[in-house]
Amino acid sequence: MSDCPDDTDLAGFLNDSLGADRLALVSGHVDGCPECQGRLDRLTEQASGAVARYKELSSGVLPDARSGGVASTPEDATLIVGGKPAAPVFVGLPRVPGFEVLREIGRGGMGIVYKARHRRLNRLVALKMILAGASADSRVVQRFLFEGEVLARAQHPQVVQVFEVDTYDGPNHVPVPYLAMELLEGGSLSRKLRATNDGTAPRLTPREAAELLEGITRAVHAAHLQGIIHRDLKPGNILFASADFGTPNPDLKPGSGDKKTVAASGASRTTLRTPNLALPKVTDFGLAKFTQESGADLTQTGQIVGTPHYMAPEQAAGDRRIGPAVDVYALGAILFECLAGRPPFIGTEPLSVMMKVVNEQPPDVRSFRPEVPRDLAAVTMKCLAKDPARRYVSAEALADDLRRFLDDRPTKARPVTNFERLWLSIKRNPSVAGLLTLLAIVLCTAFVTFGSMWARAEEKARREESLKQLAEGSTIRAKDAMTETQKREAQLVFRRAVNWCEEGRLDEGLELFVRAAELAVELGDENLERVVRINLAAWERDLPLPRSRFLHTEQPRLAAFHPDGKHIVTAGRSRELYLWDIASRKRVRTYKPTLQLRRTALGFAPKLLTYWTVAISPDGRTIAAGGTDASLTLWETNLDRQTEEVAPIGTFDADDADVRKIQGNDLSLWTMAFSTDRVLWTSDAANGVRRWDITNPRAPVTKRFIPKSGANGATLQIMVASPDGQKLYTGDRAGWVREWDGTTGAELGRWPTKGWITDIALSPDGRRVAVTGPNGFVRVLDLGTGKEVLELSLAGAYGNGVAFTQKQPFLVASDGDGNVRFWHRDTGQPIGIPLRFHGEVMRMRFRPGTDEFAVPAGNSVYLCTAPDPPCDLISAGRGVRIRGLDFSPTGDRLAVADDRTFDLFDPRTRKRVPIALDLYNDALTVRFDASAERARVFQGTRDGLDWFAVPNGKKVEPVPSLGLGRVHRLEPLRDGTALFVMGSTLVARYDAATLKASKSRPPTQALPAGVELSAIAARPDGREVFVAFGDSAAVLEGDALTPLREWAIGDEVLDARYTPTGDKILLAMRSNAAELRDAQTGARVGPQMPHERAVTGVAISPNGALLVTASRDGTARFWDAATNLPLGTPLRHAGPVTHVAFAPDGGHIATGTGTGHVTLWDIPPKPRKGTLEELRETFGKKEHREKAPAQ
Structure with a gap:
């Protein structure tokens, strides 16, 4: 400009060497001339400005503002006279030469801002300085000075102006750098957004938000043209020139602005057109970064800078190859918050927000505020794209798209349909639109209109139904998979509890049973919960008494x-x-x-x-x-x-x-x-x-x-x-x-x-x-x-x-x-x-x-x-194998046969009942007559079937053998009408009252040579008979003994019993397990019931709720009939268990062993009562079983 002062006047202005009149004239001119202000900044930087002073002061420790490198300095390097200056201690308001500090208006972790009056220019400014002065971290000082340099370069009406960068001697004679900047007392956008969220201020309309962001975006673009990337754009760094959000902007009129300044900064137009919005300005360039061609980066390699809620994904991931796209993303996040009232991503911790920024897609702004126009929402979401290449190519492109929205023109963020394009045209040209509408009404018939709508509705309905069915199917499958996983976990916990209890780890085992009960309740599995509670009650009986x-x-x-x-x-x-x-x-x-x-x-x-x-x-x-x-x-x-x-x-x-x-x-x-x-x-x-x-x-x-x-x-x-x-x-x-x-x-x-x-x-x-x-x-x-x-x-x-x-x-x-063991x-x-x-x-x-x-x-x-x-010993035996064991129908007698003799016991008194036998053949098996009135015992011998009365031992007449040979299994029907007898290869049916045989035949015509029958079981109603041989079995018709079906068992069956309902058969297998099978199909029902050796005998309680197995591993065991899960402790014996029988009342069982012992055992107790909390309290502590030690 022709009236601008020359360099001599500007130097005198800086050195206070001008006269009072000339000083006032130059000061007034500089205050309104951006070009002279730039010349002053350049003189300040070249001569005695703050930047030059700090470069002289800390050339050995401060990073190079252009290269981003840090000079290598020993840890004991000093700033002044070999020592790092002490931190200044501020008492009251600082005394800064050339300024009248009025009051503190803001404070941060490392900096402080004062409201002050520039004495020479007689204007209010904002003085920003570092609390620690020169003793602060070198990067903090450099960023502070860097911010002044950036603000000086980024000249734009909506970028806060910096008037002076200098230092002064603070307390303790520590140099304190400061910036004299434009004073903005309108507050930050962040504060105003909080006010709208609190309901104390009206919410921004979509148009107001778009117009506000357009101006900010053009200011950011002006910085980009100077090679500056802000990197920390957020509502808190956008300040307003006026304290009243709705106060008209005195600097700008609708459609007006400083065209020269805007053009010089690279902007294409002025910003605010709505006169009732205060002018927003961008500030806080402390984290700014020059692009590769033009400047420095004051952050360390791998350092993540910025505010998590407004960081671009590549910025949050620590990628140093960032450009203007990060500022575009931040502008989109600010626009999102202006519209939705919250940032795109929120979280309780900064790290969680950053993880969401990197890994998750931003939500649709319309999901929070449906009235946001689709075009503006599309602009917002384009800014927030994960891939920088899919965002706007520049901040100017974003500003132009916002202007298109404000001008009711289609935006480039979202392809518009013909209908939308027509609607926008109507809004711009209502008169022409009326004619076009009238023409459309004439040309479009109701049939086409409604037909099209109907087709779209049907297609939408079909898609929704298909998606609904798909979602429901996925939900059901996921729920089923979760339930199955929980069932497996519950079964695993239950079996581990059983194993630990059997190993003697009762404390841990009982705690696991409680956990299994909790899982059963969560699953709603009443059977499993009942089994767990029975086991808790049973194993609790075996807990050692307090010691x-x-x-x-x-x-x-x-x-x-x-x-x-x-x-x-x-x-x-x-x-x-x-x-x-x-x-x-x-x-x-x-x-x-x-x-x-x-x-x-x-x-x-x-x-x-x-x-x-x-x-x-x-x-x-x-x-x-x-x-x-x-x-x-x-x-x-x-x-x-x-x-x-x-x-x-x-x-x-x-x-x-x-x-x-x-x-x-x-x-x-x-x-x-x-x-x-x-x-x-x-x-x-x-x-x-x-x-x-x-x-x-x-x-x-x-x-x-x-x-x-x-x-x-x-x-x-x-x-x-x-x-x-x-x-x-x-x-x-x-x-x-x-x-x-x-x-x-x-x-x-x-x-x-x-x-x-x-x-x-x-x-x-x-x-x-x-x-x-x-x-x-x-x-x-x-x-x-x-x-x-x-x-x-x-x-x-x-x-x-x-x-x-x-x-x-x-x-x-x-x-x-560490064990103490007990034996009989x-x-x-x-x-x-x-x-x-x-x-x-x-x-x-x-x-x-x-x-x-x-x-x-x-x-x-x-x-x-x-x-x-745990049991009552009925007989210690004679050291020979028990061959037969059976309760009388009334339960008051127990018949026992071994290799030498026959005994009769009273289970109630546990004493032997005298009996005189006319003749006793070595019995292979014994069973009571199911009719209590007949009071007799059938015995199978090597010569066939025999019987004798109890208790006198008399026999009236012989029994026809029918060529059965050796008889080692007898199966009387419960109603006393029939007796099924199994020989080596034949099965016979006798009338239980007269002992006359009706039929005798092999179970199959294909019985292999040398294979003998091993087990027999009669269905309670007598309609079917199960017979096992080798690794197969046959189901016979009960009267004629003709084969109905044959099964391939795959193993030798040693004993078998029908359930009371006749729909299942319990099999004792040589392969160390018992199985429950469907009586019609032969398919296994539920899991196997394992032992360590062959299972030799089985029994079922009269009500069908309990199963019992006997094994050569020296144990018998109770099992739950509904789940096939074990109940209580193994019933341990001194030898292999060969026989087991249930008492008619179902209250106890008798077992016989290969060493001749006969014992009576009570059935498992009823389920343990109490809430889950009570069970945890009872079985979760060991202290109740051991008294405190005495010394």
Whole structure:
């Protein structure tokens, strides 16, 4: 311009060297001349401006604004005089030369903005400065200066102006950079959008939003033409010149603007045409980026900058190859928020928003605000395209499309239909449109119009119906798949619970049962929930009773009960003995040993001492103990005295020179037992015994006895006295059990066993002894015959202890794997679930007169109780196989046949009923006559069918054999009308009343040679008979015994039973499982019911709800008939289970074994009651089964 001041005047203006009149004239001109303002900025940058000063100040640490690189500087590099300047401390308003700071108007994490008056130009400005001054991070300072440079270059009416960039000496003489910018007091677009969302301000109409964004877009395009990409466009960075959103803009009139400025900046038109909108301006270019051709990037490699809600996908993904398309995306996000009242993507965390920006498609703005025109919505969604190539090619293209929308012309964002194009034309030319409309009405007939509409409606209806059916099908399939997955999970959890309970992990197993119940409730599976609750009730019966714990600081080795049954003495590695009160579980006495010293590197110290054995005299007055010191120590119990520590009466050597000749100096006192109040027997460290007369406990009299075989190194390991003290029984490391006279010390007898003996127990009747040892077995010897009557496995564990219970008929053993196991002492039948402990379990000892016992394990001694018997033993048998087993129709008799004889029992009293048989042939099977009035038993023998009356055993007439040969299966009908008999190859039907045969024939004409019949079952109504042979089966007509159908079973069937309804058959298979099959098709119903060995027998409860299987694996088992799932614990036996039968009332079953044992078992209990929360509370904690430890 011709009236612009020259460079000399501008330099004087900068240096305050002009006179007052000239200064006022130049200042007024510069204030209104953008060209002179640019010249001032260039002079400032070249001379003493803030940028130059900071370049001089921090040339070693600040990044290059053009290259984006950072100079390499040591960590101790300094800004001023070798040190980084201290942060300024602002107190009150800052004093900036040339400015009158009026008040603070904004503050951020690193910057602050003040309202100030430029003294020379006498105008209000916004002073923006960094809080930390030059001590701030170098990139923060550079971005701050970079923002001033950007604002100076991006000249546009809607880009905030910067008037000055400089520094001043702040507090602590720290240089503080600042920007003097245009003061905008109208607030931000973000605040105004919040006001509209809160209802305190009217909502922007779609046209207002489009016009607002058009101007902002052209301002951004002007920055793009200067090579500047904003990268952080958002409502908060768009400020208004006026505080009143609806105040007319004084700078612009409708359709007017500063054409020269706009043209210079590259814009093609002015912005706001609606006079009631305040002028918005773009600000905050601190994160801006120059394009590759023109500038720098102040962000680090891989750094993600911007605001997540308005980031483009490539920007959120950290892609450094970004261009103007990111600003186009941000403008679209702002337009979306102006229309919808929210950004396209929202989330609780910035990362979640960024993930949505990168991975999800933006929602349609019309879904939030249906009244938004389709063209404007299309413009918005084109801006938000994931692929930058599908967005507008430039911000100007976006602005032009917004202008098309505002001018009611078709936009390029959405292809318009002819109808829409016509409608827009009508809006622009209403007069012409009227004529065209009239012409269209004349040309279009109602038939065409309605026909077209009808066709479209039908097509739409068909599409909607098809989509609906597809959606419904997908929903059903997804629901079915989810249900199936949940069912499988529930089944898996249930079976794992069963396995864990069977392994003895009852606590974990019961918790899993509760989880299975929860899954069953979620599925609505009432059968599964019922089965789970039955198992909870059944397994709960096998839970060990609560046990008391006596905690020690060192490992205890043995415990002995006081004769009063109220106290217990424990001993072990602690060099002391402890007396405990059982009721309170408190330690009441400590028995100290005699002090014995040993030489160490530091002098003398007490000898290490472990007590292996402890005993209390029958009168309870004396305690004796021995251990690694090879000595006997005696104490008085002192129960009647109030003292906590008791000194020993004396300590006496338990060996002599003869023993040392055999064993050397490696001696210990291993075992002891009182035979009377004043006579104590101990081991002698070899294979003999030593008698102590402790009438005078301070000077006991002792004598050694050796076995008849002579003294040797087979150390005597354990000793037990008979209850009357007349005999002693010992076990040594050579495996010999010896009986000694408790008065004379003479050896009365000896019996060999297999291996080292660690413990020995005498049965209550004194007729048997049980021993155990490292070989992993418990063996029971009959003292009368010297024969081994039982051998019980410890599953490979080291046997530590063995004992007989005092009330229950049990044998108990402990092992090195942490188990205490129980067996029936007569049959060897396992009882309950083993008790499990942490650490090695030592010898158990029983409390006088009870079935409570103390057992050391780990660092404690536990007081436990033997379980209740799970069944009633009817007969211990004769050691031969049970051949037949059946209840009478009235349930008051149980018939049992084995290889030798026939017995009759009363199940109610568990006693044998006398019966005198005229003639007994070796029975292969027995069954009661189904008619109670006839009171007789059928038996199948090697010669055919026979019978006898009960209880007198009489037989009236013979039964025709019909060539059946050996009869080993009988099947009477429940109504008492018929009896089906199975021979080796023939099946016969007899009249049950007269025993006259009506038919006899093979089940199939194709019966292979050498194949015999293996199982028979009659349908309850007698219409069909199932017969198995080989790996096949045939279903016969009940009267004529003619084949109806044949099945290929694929395995040998050993037993079979029809369900009460006759629609299914339960089969016992040789392949270690039972199966339930459809009686008509032979198809398997439900899962198999597995065992570990062949299933030999099956039975079904009278009501059909329970199934029972018997197996050669030594167990019988209950199963739920509706689900084929197991119920309760396996019924463990001492041998293979060969027969099983249900009582007529369905309340219990009888089992027979290959070893001749017959037992009665109760059916599983009813389902466990309680809510799921109550079940979780009951079975989710172990503490209710173990009392707190006593110390």
